[in-house]
Amino acid sequence: MKKPEGEWKDIWTLAEVNRQNHLHSLSFELLAWGRALADQRGSRLCSVVLCHNLLEGELEELVTHGADVVYVVKHPQLENFVPESDARVLSFLIKKYQPEVVIAGASTTGRTVMPYVAIKTDAGLTADCTELAIDAETGNLLQTRPAIGGNIMATIKTPDARPQMATVRPKSAHPLERDLTRQGEIIHVTDVPAEAFTAKMQFEQFIGDATNEMPLEDADMIVSGGKGMVNSQNFVILEQLAHILGGAVGVSRTAVDQGWRPYSQQVGLSGKTVAPSLYIACGISGAVQHLVGMKTADNIIAINIDPKAPIFEVADLGVVGDLFMMVPLITELIRQEKSKEGQRHG
Amino acid sequence: MRIIVPIKQVPETSKVKMDPETGTMVRKGLASIVNPLDLYAIETALRVREREGGKVTVITMGPPNATFALREALAMGCDEAILLSDRQFAGADTWATSYVLAKAIQKLGEFDLILCGERATDGDTGQVGPGIASWMDLPLATYVSKIRDVSEDGVRIERMVEEGIEVLWSPLPLVLTVIKEVNPPRLPTLRQKLNSLTADIIIWGPADIDADPENLGLHGSPTRVVKIQEPQVVRKAEMVYVKQVEDAGVAAHRVVAFLKERGLL
Secondary structure (H helix, E strand, O other): OOOOOOOOOOEEEEOOEOOOOOEOHHHHHHHHHHHHHHHHHOOOEEEEEEEOOOOOOHHHHHHHOOOOEEEEEEOHHHOOOOHHHHHHHHHHHHHHHOOOEEEEEOOOOHHHHHHHHHHHOOOEEEEEEOEEEEOOOOOOEEEEEEEOOOOEEEEEEOOOOOOEEEEEOOOOOOOOOOOOOOOOEEEEOOOOOHHHHOOOOEEEEEEEOOOOOOOHHHOOEEEEEOHHHOOOHHHHHHHHHHHHHOOEEEEOHHHHHOOOOOHHHEEOOOOEOOOOOEEEEEOOOOOHHHHOOOOOOOEEEEEEOOOOOHHHHOOOEEEEOOHHHHHHHHHHHHHHHHHHHHHHHO | OEEEEEOOEEEOHHHOEEOOOOOOEEOOOOOEEEOOOHHHHHHHHHHHHHHHOOEEEEEEEOOHHHHHHHHHHHHHOOOEEEEEOOHHHOOOOHHHHHHHHHHHHHHHOOOOEEEEEOOOOOOOOOOHHHHHHHHOOOOEEEEEEEEEEEOOOEEEEEEEEOOEEEEEEEEOOEEEEEOHHHOOOOOOOHHHHHHHHHOOOEEEOHHHHOOOHHHOHHHHOOOEEEEEEOOOOOOOOEEEEOOOHHHHHHHHHHHHHHHHHOOOO
């Protein structure tokens, strides 16, 4: 594909707005990714916000977290995500301002709107990147991602087409420190043509997660189980450990395929990426598909009967032993620790 | 109801082995299967047809042996299979792949629904379904977990997102990409399997679908793979071995001490 005419500069990130009309934390993670690229490239970092009722003061937060420019489009049609209209608006902005790079989260929104926009703008798009870098020689974006079920890492570039687009997994970067001295420009874009805000698909209703469980991605501590759990009943010991830690239970793909646990708890390539303070993997051998979903956890403990299990290669502490013996024992010791603590602060 | 299901033939990635010497995939003896996530799209199509009547056409772009995947889909109950195969199609990324599929679907004429799997298990991009919608300017819903109702007026679906479920309605035609929650795929009967072996498969090349040669294959693809390597994930684990029951207490204490050292308790 040939190089399009135009300047094609600046690094863009696509912010997301949550149901409470706050910016989603992902928006700030993307700025951390984008800032590194913009600095390397000597270009501006711009955040794009498509919204309707975004709360006061939120746009400034993008500046304090690394953006040089914030492009905002406000319209009732953008209250809820509808691919046709969101893609039309974003495509219009891309054609107008000609960014060199556009990064979005590999969220249900990002993974839907970006491929739609990539066709409309003749852009190259790489999904689920775990690493982004600038090629020193050509200035091209190098996009690295797992492929073939996580068995390989492929590095992909878009030599000529512009923009170079990529999605990155939520929780795969920490937002930058808030810097109140940072200056930036907030630009309200008002010349988007009216037909961009039309869509055949209609948003009817949102039904919040009724389980009231903490979303796995938000849990600070995760106790995960895999094939070694043998059946669904056995997960009670992981629930007990997670409970005493104040965390959540995660699972490997095997546990979902076997019907032991719901898909919403799956960690890994075809599930969620998590980056908790603590990840305890119990009876998980550590296929690369699983590892890419949890390897950025700050601390990893692995418990597995097989000393050769690959999970030990990413662990900080490895326990080679029977999880059915170890997990209840660890839970009990933590319980004792916590009650000691409780007495001390009595 | 006229339903199109684009599918992909993929290597059985759960059994992929990497050559530790060369860092490349060992392709030898690797079976080709229908992308497992596409089976959910096929199943959804068959269920809509069972309720509303109509025809299900399954379509794939791939090498000549991708007829295997199409026959599997026919065995499950699809009515018609189309293979898009030509050297010019080779090396396509998701941009160029969705172009060819969209052109072929246009060639098929009137339709109501395009149903795709969430993503393929080899490429793992999930970009081709939305890409087809974009080429054809169609409404799109991804991560569809339930089809609530379908009629000639339109379709009402549930879409599973991070914070819950969205309910959306759209007139036909449109593109849906479905996830596992939508319904479990059926297994073909032996008789269906046998019948599928001799079923006709339509084969189309670039000229049959009026494709612009500039948009095809590697040549038409915006992206290029520049490097492939084995994933590197290494931390130096402190190992504790529980060889007998007495070791368990020591190991558990070590775990708790570790948690305290790291400020996690």
